[in-house]
Amino acid sequence: MTQDLFPRLAIIGGGPAGLMAAEAASAAGIKIDVYDAMGSVGRKFLLAGKGGLNLTHGEPFVRFVERYGERSEEIARWLRAFDANALRDWAHGLGVETFVGSSGRVFPADMKAAPLLRRWLHRLRASGVSFHMHHRWLGWCADGALRFATPEGERNVMADAAVLALGGASWPRLGSDGAWVAPLRDAGVDIAPLQSANCGFEIAWSEHLRTRFAGSPLKSVAARWVDRHGVAQSRQGECVLSEYGIEGSLVYAIGAELRERIRRDGEAVLHLDLAPGIAQAALAERLATPRGKHSLGDWLRRRAHLDAAKCGLVFESADKPVLADPVALAALVKALPLTLRAPRPLAEAISTAGGIRLEALDESLMLRARPGIFCAGEMLDWEAPTGGYLLTACFASGAWAGRAVAQWLADVRPPPPARD
Numbered sequence: 001m002t003q004d005l006f007p008r009l010a011i012i013g014g015g016p017a018g019l020m021a022a023e024a025a026s027a028a029g030i031k032i033d034v035y036d037a038m039g040s041v042g043r044k045f046l047l048a049g050k051g052g053l054n055l056t057h058g059e060p061f062v063r064f065v066e067r068y069g070e071r072s073e074e075i076a077r078w079l080r081a082f083d084a085n086a087l088r089d090w091a092h093g094l095g096v097e098t099f100v101g102s103s104g105r106v107f108p109a110d111m112k113a114a115p116l117l118r119r120w121l122h123r124l125r126a127s128g129v130s131f132h133m134h135h136r137w138l139g140w141c142a143d144g145a146l147r148f149a150t151p152e153g154e155r156n157v158m159a160d161a162a163v164l165a166l167g168g169a170s171w172p173r174l175g176s177d178g179a180w181v182a183p184l185r186d187a188g189v190d191i192a193p194l195q196s197a198n199c200g201f202e203i204a205w206s207e208h209l210r211t212r213f214a215g216s217p218l219k220s221v222a223a224r225w226v227d228r229h230g231v232a233q234s235r236q237g238e239c240v241l242s243e244y245g246i247e248g249s250l251v252y253a254i255g256a257e258l259r260e261r262i263r264r265d266g267e268a269v270l271h272l273d274l275a276p277g278i279a280q281a282a283l284a285e286r287l288a289t290p291r292g293k294h295s296l297g298d299w300l301r302r303r304a305h306l307d308a309a310k311c312g313l314v315f316e317s318a319d320k321p322v323l324a325d326p327v328a329l330a331a332l333v334k335a336l337p338l339t340l341r342a343p344r345p346l347a348e349a350i351s352t353a354g355g356i357r358l359e360a361l362d363e364s365l366m367l368r369a370r371p372g373i374f375c376a377g378e379m380l381d382w383e384a385p386t387g388g389y390l391l392t393a394c395f396a397s398g399a400w401a402g403r404a405v406a407q408w409l410a411d412v413r414p415p416p417p418a419r420d
Contacts, residue, residue, distance in 0.1 A: 007031070007409040010146055010159035012137045014041025015176075016391060017377025017398035018165030019120065024402025025163075026127040030409060033159070034129060035148060036175065037136040042117045043174040044167065048391070049113025055091065056084040056388040058100040067389045069256055071382040074358050078396035081403075084388070087395055094119040105388055137166065139183030160412075161372040161405050165398060168352025168378040169194045178352070180379065188369040190360040197255055197383040198350035198390070200247030201268075201340040209316050214243040216309035222273040223250055224335065228260050236276055241309055246338065253385040256353065259343055271335040274310045284330035296323060304333055351390055353383040364404035365397065372408065376401040 007030050011018045014036035022032050034041065048054075057064060061083060068075045088098045088106060096116045097109040108116060125131070135155070138147040145156040169178025178194050185191055222236040237250030251258070254270075261268035275283060286303040300306045300314060314329075317336055322328045346352065356375050360368060365380075367373045376397040384390045 007160040008033070008158075009405060009409070010035060010157060010162040011165065012036075012135075012146070012162060013165035013167060013377065013379075014038075014131070015165060015167055015377060015394065016042070016045055017167075017394045017401075018163065019124065020395050020398030021163040021165060021374075021376055021402035021405070022124055022129050023120075023127075024399045025406040026124070026129055028406035028410065030406060032129045033132060033157075034124075035132045035135040035137065035146075035157075037134070038175040039133050041121070041131065041133075042113075044171050044176060045117060046113050047171075047174065049111075052111040053108055053113040053116070054105045054386070054388045054391070055098060055108065056087050056106045056392040058084065058104045058106055064389070064392075067384050067387075068382060068393065069384075071358065075382060075393050075396070077363070078393065078400045082396040082399040084392055087392055090395075091116060094123065103387075137164075137180065137183075139186065161374070161409055163374045163376060163398075163401050163405055164379065165375070165377040165401075166379050168355065169346050170196065170349040170352045172347055176352075176378070178346075184356065187367075189367060190357045192354040192357050192381045194346060194352050194354040195259060196343040196346045196349035197259075197353040198252040198386050199255060199344045199348060200242055201245050201251060201255075201258060202342045202344065203245035203338055203340060205243075205245070206316060209241070209312055210243050213241050213309045213312045216241045216312075217248075218272070218274075218309060218313075220276060221250070221310075222276040223254060224271040224273065225254065225257060225261075225268070227257050228264075233257075234273075241313075244344065245340065247344075249386055252350070253387075255343070255385070256383060258340055259353070262340060262342060268340040270338045270340055272313070272338060274306055274313065274333050274336055275304050278304065280330050280334045283333060284327045287326035287329055300333075304330075306333070350386060351383065352378055353381075355379045355381045357381045364408065365401045366404065366408065372412075374401040374405045374408075 009025055009030045009032045011022050011034045014034050022034055026032055065072045065076045091098055094116060098106050099109055100106050134151050135148040138149055141147055141156050145158050148155045166180045167176035169176060181191055217238060217240050219238050222234055224234045227233050239246055239248030239250040258268045283304055291299040297311045300311050313336055318332055322332055356379055358381055362368060365374050365376060377394045384393055
């Protein structure tokens with residue numbers, strides 16, 4: 001324990017979860033030091049906002065919470081205290097207006113992350129938060145001090161409590177490299193294996209499809225699959241053909257199910273409806289009309305409204321008898337099978353699944369194995385699709401942990417003596 005009059009809190013990790021924990025705790029008279037391995041904070045946050053910062057989503061709370069899958073019950077607790085509307089109000093408090101796009105996604109009015117981050121850091125510094133860059137966390141000393149690697153050598157820091165918000169492992173060049181796993185496991189913390197989330201999946205394309213259509217979007221398609229409980233599911237959206245396979249928001253949204261099927265069976269079969277606006281029987285009737293001098297590709301474009309990339313998928317999957325049979329061809333267009341062999345490597349993923357199991361934490365997000373150490377953000381074992389859900393839960397978990405650590409410090413340390 002430190003001998004300071006006021007408690008000292010170390011927050012390790014300068015992403016949204018760590019910064020929000022600092023903000024939530026700063027009103028409690030706590031000395032707060034934020035440590036980050038990089039030369040500046042919020043690097044992944046800034047990169048995420050490069051094409052337009054998707055802060056959160058405007059859909060109803062019940063539907064919003066469902067996006068967190070098997071962890072929705074636990075995350076709902078954080079979100080009830082800091083939900084999408086609270087996040088928008090918080091941004092407004094920084095002078096950043098937001099709007100809801102046509103897809104329901106919420107963005108800053110100027111679409112940028114940098115102005116919001118600058119104003120946020122200014123407010124944190126004004127509240128007394130100190131920042132220490134190029135401090136890579138290594139674990140603990142025998143006396144409980146926090147160990148950091150710095151350009152000047154190892155530095156040991158005593159603190160009354162700490163919030164770990166070290167991110168996942170999907171952006172190693174921005175500091176999210178998962179190096180925290182080893183010291184936490186050494187401390188007896190139960191950690192689920194880190195895996196790729198919001199990532200593409202590998203498919204054994206032919207050389208023709210790979211070279212001709214890599215980068216082509218597949219718009220207005222519907223994915224159909226059987227979930228881990230054996231229930232048929234369907235979801236409409238967009239994805240992109242890539243050199244290695246397939247990626248994009250539709251794939252990301254069901255990535256956890258696909259990953260689980262590959263883990264269990266060695267592969268996952270996903271069926272794509274390339275023409276979701278046309279019933280199969282009606283499509284078969286359209287395709288049965290004599291096509292005259294039109295090529296089959298042109299006929300598919302005219303009668304099924306398939307673009308070149310979708311036609312390429314059809315020719316990739318169909319043999320000559322199917323191509324010659326309007327009924328069989330319509331069935332293929334409505335349920336084209338894709339065999340997914342593996343998710344892309346973790347370093348290429350947008351986010352990380354796995355991490356500190358929530359069962360290793362109490363409801364305040366404090367480690368059961370190490371009292372006084374709280375955790376927040378993407379390093380916890382939960383995941384969410386793109387669309388603002390991941391970022392919202394990172395903010396919410398940081399706010400939850402920041403309030404909880406302030407309360408814990410108030411409970412374990414007597415208040416400073418009153419001044420005359």
